[in-house]
Amino acid sequence: MQLELTKAGVLPVAIHDGNLDEIEGLFGGFQRSNRRMTLFAKLKEYVAALRNADIRGLLIVDGSFVMSCIDEPEDIDVVLVLAADWDLKEELRPFQYNLVSKRDVKRNFPIEVLPALAGSDAERKWTEYFQQINVKWYEPHGFESGSKKGLVRIAL
Numbered sequence: 001m002q003l004e005l006t007k008a009g010v011l012p013v014a015i016h017d018g019n020l021d022e023i024e025g026l027f028g029g030f031q032r033s034n035r036r037m038t039l040f041a042k043l044k045e046y047v048a049a050l051r052n053a054d055i056r057g058l059l060i061v062d063g064s065f066v067m068s069c070i071d072e073p074e075d076i077d078v079v080l081v082l083a084a085d086w087d088l089k090e091e092l093r094p095f096q097y098n099l100v101s102k103r104d105v106k107r108n109f110p111i112e113v114l115p116a117l118a119g120s121d122a123e124r125k126w127t128e129y130f131q132q133i134n135v136k137w138y139e140p141h142g143f144e145s146g147s148k149k150g151l152v153r154i155a156l
Helices: 020-027 035-052 094-100 102-108 121-131 135-141
Strands: 015-017 057-062 076-082 111-117 151-155
Touching (some): 020 035
Parallel strands (some): 076 111
Antiparallel strands (some): 057 151
16 A cells, blocks of 8 residues: 555554655655755664664654655654563663664664554554644644644554
């Protein structure tokens, strides 16, 4: 199934399964600057690092990056959905820890990561939160109060 944007430049409200090629096609191209291209390259690098570190789960891509009407998003927000049986007390190797730590990811990538276990309250809270369109985009882009958007989920 191909991802398609609404007239407003967002995905219909839902969590859509997609892949990196679809994300690049919709959100990773040149607009007013190469900012989206740069962000997408870092997202691709982050996904590759997660896969190489054998961190399995899902990545839900959200925030203003998944709004094509925003020419220059500051960063990419993601919810890193780890397997429900992920042992939060298990000691991770440094290269793995650096990919799930909010602080370390932000330092190495322009990505705001929010880890959550699959099916948890945290996963539900973050996906509901990021479906809301930030109030700062209402007036400049004609969104009504309480507007929502869809998100993209990719498998790791």
